[in-house]
Amino acid sequence: xxxxxxxxxxxxxxxxxxxxKEISTRRWVLMEVCGGQTHSIIRNGIDVLLPxxxxxxxxxxxxxxxxxxxxxxxxLAIAGRDDVIFCSFGDMLRVPGxxxxxxxxxxxxxxxxxxxxxxxxVEIARENPEREVVFFGIGxxxxxxxxxxxxxxxxxxxxxxFSMLVSHVLVPPAMRAILDAPSNRVQAFLAAGxxxxxxxxxxxxxxxxxxxxxxxxxxxxxxxLLQGIKAAVTxxxxxxxxxxxxxxxxxxxxxxxxxxxxxxxxxxxxxxxxRGIGPIPQSGWELSDRYRDxxxxxxxxxxxxxxxxxxxCHAGEVLQGTLKPDHxxxxxxxxxxxxxxxxxxxxxEGACAAYYQSGRFTKAVAS
Amino acid sequence: MCLGIPGKVVEATGDGxxxxxxxxxxxxxxxxxxxxxxxxxxxxxxIVHVGFAITQLDEASAHETLALLRQLDVIDEELDPVVAxxxxxxxxxxxxx
Ligand code: SF4
Numbered sequence: 001x002x003x004x005x006x007x008x009x010x011x012x013x014x015x016x017x018x019x020x021k022e023i024s025t026r027r028w029v030l031m032e033v034c035g036g037q038t039h040s041i042i043r044n045g046i047d048v049l050l051p052x053x054x055x056x057x058x059x060x061x062x063x064x065x066x067x068x069x070x071x072x073x074x075x076l077a078i079a080g081r082d083d084v085i086f087c088s089f090g091d092m093l094r095v096p097g098x099x100x101x102x103x104x105x106x107x108x109x110x111x112x113x114x115x116x117x118x119x120x121x122v123e124i125a126r127e128n129p130e131r132e133v134v135f136f137g138i139g140x141x142x143x144x145x146x147x148x149x150x151x152x153x154x155x156x157x158x159x160x161x162f163s164m165l166v167s168h169v170l171v172p173p174a175m176r177a178i179l180d181a182p183s184n185r186v187q188a189f190l191a192a193g194x195x196x197x198x199x200x201x202x203x204x205x206x207x208x209x210x211x212x213x214x215x216x217x218x219x220x221x222x223x224x225l226l227q228g229i230k231a232a233v234t235x236x237x238x239x240x241x242x243x244x245x246x247x248x249x250x251x252x253x254x255x256x257x258x259x260x261x262x263x264x265x266x267x268x269x270x271x272x273x274x275r276g277i278g279p280i281p282q283s284g285w286e287l288s289d290r291y292r293d294x295x296x297x298x299x300x301x302x303x304x305x306x307x308x309x310x311x312x313c314h315a316g317e318v319l320q321g322t323l324k325p326d327h328x329x330x331x332x333x334x335x336x337x338x339x340x341x342x343x344x345x346x347x348x349e350g351a352c353a354a355y356y357q358s359g360r361f362t363k364a365v366a367s
Numbered sequence: 368m369c370l371g372i373p374g375k376v377v378e379a380t381g382d383g384x385x386x387x388x389x390x391x392x393x394x395x396x397x398x399x400x401x402x403x404x405x406x407x408x409x410x411x412x413x414i415v416h417v418g419f420a421i422t423q424l425d426e427a428s429a430h431e432t433l434a435l436l437r438q439l440d441v442i443d444e445e446l447d448p449v450v451a452x453x454x455x456x457x458x459x460x461x462x463x464x
Contacts, residue, residue, distance in 0.1 A: 034369075035369060036369065036370045039439055040435055040439070043438065043439060044438075061369075062369065063368070063369050064368075064369075089368035089417070089451075090368070090444065090448065090451030090452060090454070090455050091368050091451075091455075093452075093455045093459075094455055094458060094459055103455065103456070103459055113448075114448040114451050114452045114455075115448055116397075116417065116418055116446065116447070116448050117400075117417045117418025117419070118417065118418070119400065119418055120418070120448075139368065139369060139417075140369060142369055142371060142416045142421070143368065143369065143416055143417050145403055145416075145419055145421060146400075146416060146417045146418055146419040147417075149384070149400065149402060149419065152384075153384075194369075194371045194414060194416065194421070194422075197371075197414065197421055197422035198421055198422075219428070219432065220432075220435065221431045221432055221434075221435045222435070223431070224431075249424055249425050249428045250414060250422045250423070250424050250428070251422070256403055256404075256421055256422060258402070258403045258405065259403040259419075259421060262403075337458055338458070338459070338460075348439075348441060348444075349369055349370070
C-alpha cells in the first residue's frame with residue numbers, strides 16, 4: 001500500500017480507519033471545505049483507504065479557483081497598463097481569464113510582481129511614488145487580516161498611489177449555498193481549521209441546526225483529517241448535527257478578535273459571484289465605505305467588465321461536490337495543468353490539479 | 368497562498384499594529400507581522416498566512432503540519448516569491464522547476 005507508507009504514523013491512521021469502518025452502518029457523504037485538505041486527502045489516499053461507506057467530496061475552498069472570471073479580466077486590464085505595477089500572490093498568474101492570463105500580460109511587458117505578503121506591495125508603493133501600485137486582494141477569511149492591514153497601513157501613511165482589487169470570499173455562505181442546492185449530496189462538513197482560527201465557529205451553529213448537518217473543524221494533516229472524519233461519522237450515526245472543534249490547539253470559538261476588528265473596519269460584506277458556482281448572496285468582502293478610495297476597480301474604471309465562462313469546464317459541479325474531477329470529460333485530455341481550461345486545474349489547491357498530480361485519471365481515460 | 372505555514376517565533380519587536388518578529392519555518396527565517404497575536408512570545412509557535420501570524424499552535428502540531436507541507440512540497444513556494452515565480456513559469460511551460 002503505497003499510501004500508508006507516506007503516513008508518519010501508519011498504525012494510528014490504520015486504527016482510525018478501522019474505527020470509522022466499525023461505526024459506519026450506511027453510506028455517508030462528507031465534504032472537506034478547504035483546498036489544502038483536498039490535497040492532503042488525495043495525496044495520502046485517504047479517500048481510497050476509507051471504507052466504501054464513506055465518500056469524500058471536495059469543496060469550494062480554493063480561493064484561486066473561485067475568484068470570478070470577470071475579476072480576473074479586470075486584473076488583466078489593470079495589469080496591462082503602463083502606469084501600473086501589479087502585485088499578486090503567485091497562484092494567480094496562470095489562472096485563465098477570458099483571453100489570456102497574468103503571465104501572458106507579464107510576457108507582453110506588463111510590470112507584474114509576485115509578492116509574499118500584501119505588505120510587500122505597500123512597500124513597493126512607498127518606493128515608487130511616481131507609479132500606481134495595485135495589489136490583487138483575493139482569498140478566503142485566512143488572507144483577509146493581511147489584506148485589510150495593507151489597506152489600513154496605506155491609508156495611515158497617505159500612500160495615494162496604492163490601491164487594491166478586492167475579491168474576497170466567505171466560507172459559511174458557500175456552505176449554505178451547497179446545502180441549499182437541489183442536487184446536494186453533502187451530509188457533513190469538515191470545516192477549515194485556519195479559516196476558523198481567524199473567524200471562529202460561532203456562525204456554524206445555525207448552519208448545523210438549520211440543515212441538520214454536522215460540522216467538524218479540523219486541520220489538514222492526515223491524522224487530523226481522519227479524526228475529523230470519525231467525529232463527523234459518529235454524529236451522523238447518532239443522528240446528531242453539532243459543531244465540533246477537533247482543532248482546539250489553533251482554533252477558539254470566537255476566532256482572532258484583533259484580526260476580526262481590522263477586517264470589520266476595512267471590509268464590508270457584499271454579494272459575490274463565485275467562479276463556476278455563480279452568485280451567492282452576502283458571500284464576499286469588498287472595501288468598506290471608509291476605504292473606498294483604495295478600490296482599484298473604480299480607480300482604473302474597469303467596474304463594467306463582464307465575462308463568459310468556457311462551456312467545457314465543469315468546475316461548478318466539482319466545487320459543489322456533485323462531480324469528481326476525473327469524471328469531467330475534459331480532465332486529462334483538453335484540460336491539463338499545462339493547458340488548464342478551468343482554474344481548478346491551475347491552483348496547487350484545486351481539486352482537478354490534486355487529482356492530476358496524484359495520477360488519478362484512470363476513470364477519465366477508461367471512459 | 369491559502370495554506371498557512373507554522374513556524375517558531377525567534378524574535379519580536381514593537382507593539383500594537385507595528386509588532387513584528389522573525390519566524391523560523393523549518394530553516395527559512397522570515398519577517399512576519401505579529402499584530403494579530405499580541406499574546407505570542409519568543410519561542411512560541413504560530414501559523415502564518417501571507418506574512419501575518421494569525422494564531423498560536425503547540426510545537427507538536429506545528430511539526431506535524433510542517434511534515435505534511437514538506438510532503439506536498441509547497442513550503443518554499445509559499446514563502447519565497449522568486450521560487451513561486453519560477454514554479455509557475457515551469458508549470459506554464461510544462462517542465463519541472
Ligand atoms: S478538469 Fe479542467 S475542465 Fe474539467 S472541471 Fe476541472 S478545471 Fe474544469
